[in-house]
Amino acid sequence: MASATSPAAPAPGDTPVRVRFCPSPTGNPHVGLVRTALFNWAFARHHHGTLVFRIEDTDAARDSEESYGRLLDAMRWLGLDWDEGPEVGGPYAPYRQSQRMDVYADVARRLLEAGRAYECYCSAEELETRREAARAAGRPSGYDGQCRDLTDGQRAAYRAEGRDPIVRFRMPDRTVTFTDLVRGELSFAPENVPDYGIVRANGAPLYTLVNPVDDALMGITHVLRGEDLLSSTPRQIALYEALAELGVGTGGTPLFGHLPYVMGEGNKKLSKRDPQASLNLYRERGFLPDGLLNYLSLLGWSFSADQDVFSLDELVERFEIADVNANPARFDLKKAEAINADHIRLLDVKAFADACEPWLRAPFAPWAPEAFDEAAWQAVAPHAQTRLTVLSDITANVDFLFLPEPVFDEASWTKAMKEGSDALLRTARENLAAADWSAPEPLKDAVLVAGEAHGLKLGKAQAPVRVAVTGRTVGLPLFESLQVLGRERTLARIDAALARLAG
Template sequence: MANGPVRVRFCPSPTGNPHVGLVRTALFNWAYARHTGGTLVFRIEDTDAARDSEESYRQLLDSFHWLGFDWDEGPEVGGPHAPYRQSQRMDIYKDIAAKLLDGGHAYRCYCTTEELDARREAARAAGKPSGYDGQCRVLTAEQAAAYEAEGRPAIVRFRMPDEAITFTDLVRGEVTVTPENVSDYGIIRANGAPLYTLVNPIDDALMEITHVLRGEDLLSSTPRQIALYRALIELGVAKRVPEFGHLPYVMGEGNKKLSKRDPQASLNLYRERGFLPEGLLNYLSLLGWSFSADRDLFTVAELIEKFDIADVNANPARFDLKKAEAINADHIRMLDVKAFTEACEPWLRAPHANWDPEDFDRAAWEAIAPHAQTRLTVLSDITANVDFLFRKEPVEDEASWAKAMKGDPAALLTTARAKLEAADWSSAESLKEAVLAAGEEHGLKLGKAQAPVRVAVTGRTVGLPLFESLEVLGRERTLARIDAALAKLAAA
């Protein structure tokens, strides 16, 4: 553990919709900062003008606000190391790149793409490492001048040390990489644009990051960055090499790494379906970490209290949508009724609602909400569960109709109608007894007897508790729907 306060960072690129792997990385950094009382720096890596967009940047901010993340330095809040967008820090990178060149830590490379490809192919054929072979490492001033006179463009490469680099990964333990496996690498393109390999460590150094917690896919770049940090320390730019922790892969279908192209990777999918932020974060935290051996359900506050990077597992974590849904359903149950009704509001309005806005009955909604809360997996389920209350006629689901209206449904519905008409409509139990009695007269158990009633009234075979639903719908509308079902049966 580093001495002094913890400073972690989260630095996404604004390229398209955020995905759940990115959110998991953000979550672990945020939870670690909050657990340790440290600082979370949020910065934007937007140096790729061809892929980055202002729309994606705004979407990132909106997504993190929705998830409940806050940050101590970064966009919207500022901080002592501003600006926090790499596109606004180009002069900084240019200046430090010049210092690396002047200090002998970097050099200009004039090799063409064709030359590099040919030498790599030859190295592979000889069974040797195919990284950069150091051709331009020891150019004389005359050779460099000759290349310049040819008009050859040059990139800037960082000069890797000729020694093994060893570091202790906070998740994986000790890692050693030998020099033949880490060649000199580019830090400035031929057009003068800085590369990720330069700007990311520079920002970490200047922002005094103590812990770099990021995906396992970046593990191979860590030895390069450690060497760069050491050079920056020598130049007086950096104070220390941060500690690294590489988080396990998140695996999708077919045991392949979950990619941005996988539908279940999109954060927007979960927002649109009506996952609670708390439910989604609870599940994502389990991708590589656990609260305890016998507990998967916890609040965000409990996550923060318990989270430690030392407890992250190095093994790949499989994304299980069914488990994510189950945990979200549990979080829906954990809401108080007022919070639940408010959370459902977006799905009770256009474009989700399949009823006319003027037909929405808030009193009926508030009466049915406690019963709906026990049945939902995601909030978007609410629309189909309560639309029978607000539509003039129930949804016509022919599959449900065919399934429920078997045997002699007209006789059963006629008996049920009579008994419901005489029932006490202030009691769901009284309505249940009425349908139960109707079923008994026709030799049917409650499950079989209530199916035609449910479809006649709600249009579907599956839904909220039937008798509580009838109580909220009321005698007049319930009987009118049974009458309509009887008329449909008679006309068939």
């Protein structure tokens, strides 16, 4: 059989790069989708090209305006700007496929007239019966070409039975070979790439038609997408060639790069149904967009052997699709959190304080709005910045400042309040009452001396004081926290702890 290698699209530097991100507005955005958007965005920005944001919303049963709004909101929150698409416009508008139905209908008609597509009247039951027979015989179980060469009379007879046909694209009887930007040269024999549907029986176009048509009309030069779509690539390449023959679009076939799978728990492909896949989870926990994108870029790509933390500007400067690894990438939540923590540290203090604001107000904050003290918050913000993994951690770190009483955490209480803690607390209270509260150091000395009086080092001595005052065994630097809380409230909380210990 003849072999036909797909024509090469212009390489970066020859023709301006044009890539597309075309999600379906179904459900909530997930991290796999975000990584695809990120790699397309970084590739376009690296080559000073164009990112086309297209919405694949031709499935009325699954798509929703609510999900469409979430997609746009997610892209804006992440800072992944687009050059053409919704809210921006562009020379190929509209960019919602539901608004381009006449375009797809016209192309489908032209493909039928040219003999590059045909009507298929096979029912789902008939198709499954023949697939089972093919599998039993050890043959490929794809479409067997039953309706490839129907006569006008046969088509009329099927219609008389009340059958509504789908439209199938006629695959060429030759091997399709192309060079994947991630995986190298790949070949697909014709028996493994059967004719496929491009229009449903109700006339609605399928993504197998609409995406290649829009790519051709919009001059897309590179298609960067998930590995799960690799099997559809030879079909689309054949369709690009047919579109070129019909004069649809620029006549070029894009270069393809298929991004590796993202694996979740149990070494299984991360599904959009997995809780850790939801973008909303990371927004609600207080990941910084730059921190999350930094981590997601490492799922199949690396900045350098000795650097995992970098800015988006640095990503754009370094990113090349040829450097993406074809092997599956494992999603590691702990590493994602560690990288996000590094990005929190990189903020200036004001930017950090501003970023924490949502978690210092209702509905996240457990204190009354009037109890929030801006001056106290600004005083502890620099200390909090060095301790957070995600921004939502700030609430538990500073609640002792704004609640009338510290939270009672039984595990912390049991851990800190050992035999003799009451005597230690009484001595510490006496020393703190007499201390200079203008700086943290005298408060530290007061607790240090109290500990020495009871044969304890500072680390052991300060634990009951911390739990009495803040309610937790870990948190912000203790003596800076005491100074901000103030003498009166600190002593009152130690008194309350002593009363509890006395039972």
